[in-house]
Amino acid sequence: MDIFLQQLANGLTIGSIFALVALGYTMVYGVMKLINFAHGDMVAASAFVGLTIYTQVMGQATSLFAVIAIFFLAAAVMACVGIMLERLAYRPLREAPRLSAVVSALGASLMIQNGIMLIWGPQMRIFPELIPQVYWDINGVVISLIQVIILALSVTLMIALYLFVEKTRMGAAIRASAIDQDAARLMGINVNKVIALIFIIGSSLGAVGGLFIGLYYRGITFNMGWQYGLYAFIAAILGGIGNIPGAMLGGMMLGLFQAFIAGYVSSTWADAFTFILLILILIVRPTGLLGERVAEKV
Amino acid sequence: MKNLERFGFPAFIIVMAILPNLLNSRWQAVAITFLIFTVVALSQDIILGKAGMFNMGQALFFGMGAYITAILNSQYGWPLLATIPVAILLPALFGILLSGPIIHLRGDYLLVVTIGFNIVFVQVVQNNLGGITGGPNGIFGLDSISLFGMQLTSQLSVYYFAFAVLLLTLGIMHNLEKSKVGRALHYLREDQLAAESIGINTRVYKIFAFGLGAGIAGLAGTVFATQYSAVSPEAFEFIQSVLFFSIVLVGGSSIPGILLGVFMMFVLPEIFREFATWRFFIFGFAMILAMILRPRGIWPASFGKIPKFLIKESNHGA
Numbered sequence: 001m002d003i004f005l006q007q008l009a010n011g012l013t014i015g016s017i018f019a020l021v022a023l024g025y026t027m028v029y030g031v032m033k034l035i036n037f038a039h040g041d042m043v044a045a046s047a048f049v050g051l052t053i054y055t056q057v058m059g060q061a062t063s064l065f066a067v068i069a070i071f072f073l074a075a076a077v078m079a080c081v082g083i084m085l086e087r088l089a090y091r092p093l094r095e096a097p098r099l100s101a102v103v104s105a106l107g108a109s110l111m112i113q114n115g116i117m118l119i120w121g122p123q124m125r126i127f128p129e130l131i132p133q134v135y136w137d138i139n140g141v142v143i144s145l146i147q148v149i150i151l152a153l154s155v156t157l158m159i160a161l162y163l164f165v166e167k168t169r170m171g172a173a174i175r176a177s178a179i180d181q182d183a184a185r186l187m188g189i190n191v192n193k194v195i196a197l198i199f200i201i202g203s204s205l206g207a208v209g210g211l212f213i214g215l216y217y218r219g220i221t222f223n224m225g226w227q228y229g230l231y232a233f234i235a236a237i238l239g240g241i242g243n244i245p246g247a248m249l250g251g252m253m254l255g256l257f258q259a260f261i262a263g264y265v266s267s268t269w270a271d272a273f274t275f276i277l278l279i280l281i282l283i284v285r286p287t288g289l290l291g292e293r294v295a296e297k298v
Numbered sequence: 299m300k301n302l303e304r305f306g307f308p309a310f311i312i313v314m315a316i317l318p319n320l321l322n323s324r325w326q327a328v329a330i331t332f333l334i335f336t337v338v339a340l341s342q343d344i345i346l347g348k349a350g351m352f353n354m355g356q357a358l359f360f361g362m363g364a365y366i367t368a369i370l371n372s373q374y375g376w377p378l379l380a381t382i383p384v385a386i387l388l389p390a391l392f393g394i395l396l397s398g399p400i401i402h403l404r405g406d407y408l409l410v411v412t413i414g415f416n417i418v419f420v421q422v423v424q425n426n427l428g429g430i431t432g433g434p435n436g437i438f439g440l441d442s443i444s445l446f447g448m449q450l451t452s453q454l455s456v457y458y459f460a461f462a463v464l465l466l467t468l469g470i471m472h473n474l475e476k477s478k479v480g481r482a483l484h485y486l487r488e489d490q491l492a493a494e495s496i497g498i499n500t501r502v503y504k505i506f507a508f509g510l511g512a513g514i515a516g517l518a519g520t521v522f523a524t525q526y527s528a529v530s531p532e533a534f535e536f537i538q539s540v541l542f543f544s545i546v547l548v549g550g551s552s553i554p555g556i557l558l559g560v561f562m563m564f565v566l567p568e569i570f571r572e573f574a575t576w577r578f579f580i581f582g583f584a585m586i587l588a589m590i591l592r593p594r595g596i597w598p599a600s601f602g603k604i605p606k607f608l609i610k611e612s613n614h615g616a
Contacts, residue, residue: 035406089586096593098405099352103547106540107585114579226536230413237410272421275414282407283399 005141007263008256013147013216015255016154020209021232022239022247023161024202030178030242031191031198032094034101038085038108039206040229042078045112046210047127047220048120050074054128067130074211075204081112082203083196091192109225116222124221127214150212157205158248165244174198178242231258234278240291249289306554311465318457326453327525328568333460334521335542336560337467340553341514342542347551347599348474349507350487351397352405355412356542358419359389359512361534363519365423368437368529369430378443378524385520386513393512394505401504416536424531436530440523460521467514471553474510475601483507484601548588550595558596 021043028036053073058066089108093101134145165171176184177194185191213228214220235254239246254274261273281289314333318326342356363385370376370384400411426433442451443459450456474480486493486500494500523529541563549555562584567577588596 029406035409089590092590093593096589099547100589100593102352102409103544104586104589106544107582107589110578110582110585112582114576114582118575118579230417234410234414237407241406268425269421272418275411275418278414279400279411282403282411286403286407 002140003263007259009141009143009147010263011256011259012252013150013255014259015252016151017209017212017216017228017251018232018235018255019158019248019251020154020205020212021228022235022251023158023244024206025233026236026239026241026244026247027174027198027202029236030244031174031181031195032090032101033098034090035105035233036090036202037102037105037229038089038112039202040227040232041109041112041116041225042081042085042203043206043210043213043228043232044220044222044225045081045116046074046078046207047214047224048116048125048222049077049207050211050214051120051125051127051220054130060128062128062130070130071208071211075207078203078207078210079200082199086195086199091195109229113223113225116225120222122222124219127218127220129218131215146215150216153208154212157208161201161205162244162248170197231274234274237288238278238281240288243288243290246288246290307468310557314461314464318454323453326457328565330453330457330460330521330525332560332565333457333464334518334525335564336557337460337464337518337521338515339542339545339549339556339560340467340471341511341518343546343551343556344471344474344514345507345511346543347546348480348487349483349504351401351504351507352409353412353508353511354409354539354543355414355416355419355536356511356515357534357536357538358412358416359393359515360519360522360538361419361423361529361531362389362392362512363516364523364529364534365431365437365519366516367520367523368440371440371523372437373430378441378520379445382517382520385516387516389516389519390509390513393508397505397508401501401508413536413539416534416539420531420535423534432530434531436528438528438530440527442527443524456521456525459524463517463521466517468553470510470514479503479506481602544585548585548595550592550598552595552597552599555595555597555599 021039024039024042025036028034028039050070053070054060054066057073058070085108089104090101093104131146131149136143165174173184173189173194174197176187176189177191181191184194209228209232213224231254232251235250236247237250238253239248239250241247254277257277258270258274261267261270265273285291318329321329338356338360341359342353345351345353345356366385366388367378367381370381371378396415400408403411423431423436424434431437442449443455444450474483482493482498482503485496486498486503490500522533545556545559545563549557549559563581567574573580592598
């Protein structure tokens, strides 16, 4: 029972990180029908940007204000990178065959990943201890302050995003563009602005996810974007890609699944089990758990 | 285009046949790598370019072929050349069995599932399942090729082995283009619904393409194991699959385009060694630039003898 509760806490923490990152994939896919392979590497880049802001800009301060400032600055930097990425690598290919954009995304991913390596070096860096190491022991289940903050902040951000997309006029524009870009354009929606907005939101959420990865795991490497990006992407697909609540559900599910595999089976087989779960779900429900049941457009 | 086929290919084959005699041993090794990776990229082209299925796990079949050769040679003492039939058939069978249940998935979902197969494969060989894959270190110390009782230990013989495999693959690609199967794959890639409505069993042809591509990649794996007399998991990581995927699309899914792509990805880095740390950064940039300037690839493939003005631009593979 102890293992169960402990892995439940760990799984919810990893799951909320996956969910934050998965939202970036799913929103871009929803509107552009493009797998933004560079998103995982943007998440990794955010951890490194956070590290540099901490040492160079904040002078290694760990006050509450400094921590909040690091989050906002890193999110702002990554939002700018996201907009540049869309302008330079994706917008010229919007009318091109779909696979061309996929290759462009893979190219952008390689560029960002190796850009991190060229700037910060190939060795592992240690993320600063921004949040004090406080632990609570509740009947043998250890929960850290970092875990509580990650979970609370992620859930808040996800609820805010959900309300933004469902209840505001801009959210309605996003939903309309996801359903039919041409029709949205005819209704007077500036689809280019919607796409820019999506990259801003997705990249900032990914940036928060990247900082959480730094805070939670401490060690950050230039190529960790592949790993976390792939997990988050699987989470988005599990929930039904293009579907915002689906990404949240998929992320939490995948986090819990991996935590239980690590707790009860072995973490050396985590990847294999994750993909077996994905394949099984896709065989039963080809468009994910909450995905729309429509045939491919012909 | 016509002239290229008539003069370009024979010229290429003659040059490649003479080439190793002019190179020192380091460049011979590079040339062998070029041949092997060309074969894998061509096998990827059958699945991705010809049949239009988003497969990003080709390193799985390549690695499976290499591991089969290595295991049969080191554990059971089979001669290297005798492992070829198994190294073709088993990956082909795997290709058929794996693609069967997933072939109906939408493009992007198929892509993720094939990535998954690749990662599961690497994890299986790394964790030394069954105790025969050698774990993270892989398997080393394989024999050299023996033919009619002669031990062919020189690098030159590996080169000609790889060259023979490339010629065989080019022959298959040529026949595929001129055959009923090739036409069927072309139609189903362009428009699956139309292909079905004129009586093409798309499911069978898709699975066939997977099996054929997997078998050829397995054969390339045998050559790879022979060249290094060793195999290890990191040679078949998912990043390799990404490279093969990109080579086919950047090249434009034509044979000259793929040759060019493999040359750029695997031979140029050997020439410009001092830029090794910049390698993937430059590749990434080149991939974006190539796609923006030529969205259908550097050297787009053409099909059949239809005059250009009759072909409607289509979103191939969308």
